[in-house]
Amino acid sequence: MICKHYILDGRVQGVGFRPFVHNLATQLNLAGWVQNTSGNVSVRVEGDAHVVADFERRLISDAPPQAKPSIRERWDKTVRQLKSFLIITSDSQAKTGNHNVQVPPDHYCCPDCQSELLDSANSRYDYAFINCTQCGPRYTIIDSLPYDRRNTAMADFPLCDNCAAEYQSPSNRRFHAEPLACPQCGPTLTYTSTREGIQHDAINSACEAIQKGLVIAVKGIGGFHLMCDATQTQPIEWLRNHKPRPHKPLAIMLLPEQLDEYTHATDTHRQQLTSDVRPIVLCPKKSGVALAENIAPQLQEIGIIFPYSPLHFLLMATLRRPLVVTSANISGEPVLTEATDIHNRLQHLVDGVLNHNRPIRRPADDTVMHVVVNKPHVIRVGRGIAPLELGSPYPLDKNNTLVATGAQSKNTLCLAFDQRIIVSPHIADMDSLRSHTVFEQLIQELPALYNRNTTHIAHDAHPGYATTRWSTQQSQPRFAIYHHHAHASSLYAQTSGRNLTCDQNIMVFTWDGVGLGNDSHLWGGDCLHGHPGNWQRTLYFKPFKLPGGDRAAREPWRIADSLRLHCGIKFTSDDPLLHKMWDQNVNAPLTSAVGRLLDGCAALLGICSHASYEGQAPMELAAIAEQSNTDKHIDLPIIDGQVIWFGLIKWLIRKPHETAFAARVIHNTLAHSLIRQAVATANKTGIKTVGISGGVFQNRLLVERLTTLLPQHGLTLHHPQQIPVNDGGISIGQIIEASALMHKQSSRPL
Ligand SMILES: [Zn+2]
Ligand SMILES: [Zn+2]
Numbered sequence: 001m002i003c004k005h006y007i008l009d010g011r012v013q014g015v016g017f018r019p020f021v022h023n024l025a026t027q028l029n030l031a032g033w034v035q036n037t038s039g040n041v042s043v044r045v046e047g048d049a050h051v052v053a054d055f056e057r058r059l060i061s062d063a064p065p066q067a068k069p070s071i072r073e074r075w076d077k078t079v080r081q082l083k084s085f086l087i088i089t090s091d092s093q094a095k096t097g098n099h100n101v102q103v104p105p106d107h108y109c110c111p112d113c114q115s116e117l118l119d120s121a122n123s124r125y126d127y128a129f130i131n132c133t134q135c136g137p138r139y140t141i142i143d144s145l146p147y148d149r150r151n152t153a154m155a156d157f158p159l160c161d162n163c164a165a166e167y168q169s170p171s172n173r174r175f176h177a178e179p180l181a182c183p184q185c186g187p188t189l190t191y192t193s194t195r196e197g198i199q200h201d202a203i204n205s206a207c208e209a210i211q212k213g214l215v216i217a218v219k220g221i222g223g224f225h226l227m228c229d230a231t232q233t234q235p236i237e238w239l240r241n242h243k244p245r246p247h248k249p250l251a252i253m254l255l256p257e258q259l260d261e262y263t264h265a266t267d268t269h270r271q272q273l274t275s276d277v278r279p280i281v282l283c284p285k286k287s288g289v290a291l292a293e294n295i296a297p298q299l300q301e302i303g304i305i306f307p308y309s310p311l312h313f314l315l316m317a318t319l320r321r322p323l324v325v326t327s328a329n330i331s332g333e334p335v336l337t338e339a340t341d342i343h344n345r346l347q348h349l350v351d352g353v354l355n356h357n358r359p360i361r362r363p364a365d366d367t368v369m370h371v372v373v374n375k376p377h378v379i380r381v382g383r384g385i386a387p388l389e390l391g392s393p394y395p396l397d398k399n400n401t402l403v404a405t406g407a408q409s410k411n412t413l414c415l416a417f418d419q420r421i422i423v424s425p426h427i428a429d430m431d432s433l434r435s436h437t438v439f440e441q442l443i444q445e446l447p448a449l450y451n452r453n454t455t456h457i458a459h460d461a462h463p464g465y466a467t468t469r470w471s472t473q474q475s476q477p478r479f480a481i482y483h484h485h486a487h488a489s490s491l492y493a494q495t496s497g498r499n500l501t502c503d504q505n506i507m508v509f510t511w512d513g514v515g516l517g518n519d520s521h522l523w524g525g526d527c528l529h530g531h532p533g534n535w536q537r538t539l540y541f542k543p544f545k546l547p548g549g550d551r552a553a554r555e556p557w558r559i560a561d562s563l564r565l566h567c568g569i570k571f572t573s574d575d576p577l578l579h580k581m582w583d584q585n586v587n588a589p590l591t592s593a594v595g596r597l598l599d600g601c602a603a604l605l606g607i608c609s610h611a612s613y614e615g616q617a618p619m620e621l622a623a624i625a626e627q628s629n630t631d632k633h634i635d636l637p638i639i640d641g642q643v644i645w646f647g648l649i650k651w652l653i654r655k656p657h658e659t660a661f662a663a664r665v666i667h668n669t670l671a672h673s674l675i676r677q678a679v680a681t682a683n684k685t686g687i688k689t690v691g692i693s694g695g696v697f698q699n700r701l702l703v704e705r706l707t708t709l710l711p712q713h714g715l716t717l718h719h720p721q722q723i724p725v726n727d728g729g730i731s732i733g734q735i736i737e738a739s740a741l742m743h744k745q746s747s748r749p750l
Pocket of ligand 1: 132
């Protein structure tokens with residue numbers, strides 16, 4: 001007889017791990033106990049040595065699918081002749097260390113719960129809050145760790161006798177399921193029609209409203225959605241006019257069996273859609289199907305999501321038609337989580353609110369993914385993967401905790417300690433009061449959830465960013481990180497894929513909108529080389545003027561005019577005010593940003609002169625380019641380290657071209673220019689690994705060309721899959737850049 005004590009860490013809370021340990025020990029006739037501590041699990045077992053050895057092995061090999069346990073410590077203890085095996089009360093004060101606390105992501109309604117939900121004989125039939133140890137909300141309901149009901153948004157729902165019996169029964173699949181609920185004791189749904197008040201049957205009333213062509217708000221896991229029938233044009237028109245969101249594509253919810261009817265999805269698309277994350281996946285649109293034309297105007301792809309919360313399954317079981325599902329917010333702001341906010345801010349838009357009384361502690365938008373060269377890539381980190389856990393090649397000293405405040409648009413936050421990087425879900429663009437409120441909430445809560453106190457802050461070097469202003473008001477030492485250095489360094493986040501090592505030299509193309517560079521100019525079309533903490537910029541697109549500054553991003557016609565003026569081409573119809581700005585350099589900052597160059601090209605081709613959402617012009621340009629398969633490109637020479645793009649613009653202006661052909665030539669030209677710059681950099685530095693980072697590389701066509709062309713020149717492409725290539729990855733890059741600087745004795749924070 002021996003006695004062993006184990007401390008397990010990794011993802012062990014909120015994943016059914018304690019019930020699993022209990023069942024395993026009981027099955028092996030071992031006595032002892034299992035206990036949640038702050039983020040870890042403690043296990044004590046007594047029994048024959050060979051049985052305990054078997055137990056220890058199976059603790060890891062047989063763990064539940066969502067669990068990722070590892071044994072951090074094991075000790076021999078005195079045998080006490082314990083009689084049984086128990087799950088004992090959690091101990092948040094236990095001095096078992098807390099360096100590997102894991103906060104689990106929210107999990108979609110599992111197949112077992114789905115069948116109970118739709119089984120009229122089951123006590124949870126039609127119950128929108130069904131869950132078990134393998135599914136249900138986690139990140140969005142947790143107040144603090146250990147993950148026990150009293151530390152979640154379920155604390156105010158005492159279990160009824162039946163639920164309590166399931167909770168306490170080791171053989172039950174809801175044994176210690178913390179958000180456990182049933183119609184007797186759990187949260188309830190209400191549907192309130194704006195015109196007719198509270199309705200008797202919430203789900204059916206909501207479905208009727210959707211069938212009638214109305215837009216309603218539906219409370220979900222990480223916030224409210226706006227929903228309407230995706231086969232009717234009129235409610236979508238209404239939604240677009242009142243959100244307002246005139247052109248930005250909307251996602252639709254389908255049942256899995258409807259996917260082939262509406263899209264040309266491949267197996268890769270389907271695998272992502274049915275994965276545990278249940279993300280929005282951009283899929284190729286099918287034409288001639290019964291979907292309203294105004295869902296994703298001018299684009300070839302459409303965002304698809306399968307039902308994931310029990311409420312979605314119930315709505316779809318009744319409606320069985322595609323639904324528009326979009327975050328309920330004012331465009332650019334974080335998703336709304338309170339019915340009072342829907343009432344105060346979106347009442348002009350919705351005809352009813354399907355609400356419930358389970359609180360959402362913090363917002364989490366849906367995760368968004370797309371498929372490039374048959375591989376899935378995360379575009380937006382959100383519900384189902386957040387908090388996203390990554391490794392850092394630059395571990396921090398054990399007393400240090402670094403927080404990164406991210407970018408101005410597509411903001412995410414990052415927390416780092418030891419070797420760990422924890423990424424928040426997408427927050428929002430940082431231009432609104434509500435964005436600030438959520439940002440400040442999360443920047444306090446994220447370290448607290450992991451039992452850390454922030455000791456250092458990393459932020460963008462741009463003094464005008466809201467996140468920079470917040471950072472400069474804090475007392476901690478801080479690092480100001482240049483936007484494109486952060487883009488480059490984000491590629492060093494350690495994922496389950498092929499990783500870059502600490503101080504490995506690579507070259508990175510950082511192509512995006514604009515960001516502040518270390519020469520006080522606006523970058524965005526750069527080739528950097530080096531490694532975190534030491535980036536050199538040797539090549540970049542010849543800077544051009546942005547007449548109107550930030551306004552030029554929303555009005556690509558301004559960029560088109562500017563590019564023409566740079567080429568010495570004037571039209572009599574040109575805007576005189578813009579000419580004046582351009583000539584006199586008034587509010588016409590220089591930039592090398594490829595994103596803006598693409599904006600200008602799209603406007604020159606008459607595709608998009610005014611953009612209502614970020615990236616609209618390049619997205620529409622790419623969609624049209626898909627209709628041509630020409631290989632033609634224009635050679636862009638490199639002179640004194642600058643890529644000279646005049647040839648492309650002159651070619652676009654001087655000859656009349658078919659639009660799709662010209663759009664394709666633009667993409668081919670950028671791909672060939674990148675290859676040319678990469679070969680030049682490789683010849684000069686010997687570096688063979690080419691990273692890509694920045695919003696421009698969300699362009700599938702461009703990346704597909706690079707994937708084909710780079711290997712032909714003996715170069716390897718590094719294109720991470722698990723972190724967003726756009727500004728959503730900036731906070732990750734800030735962490736890595738600041739960590740690399742902290743490793744260097746000479747660097748001191750501000
Ligand atoms: Zn379940
Ligand atoms: Zn109950």
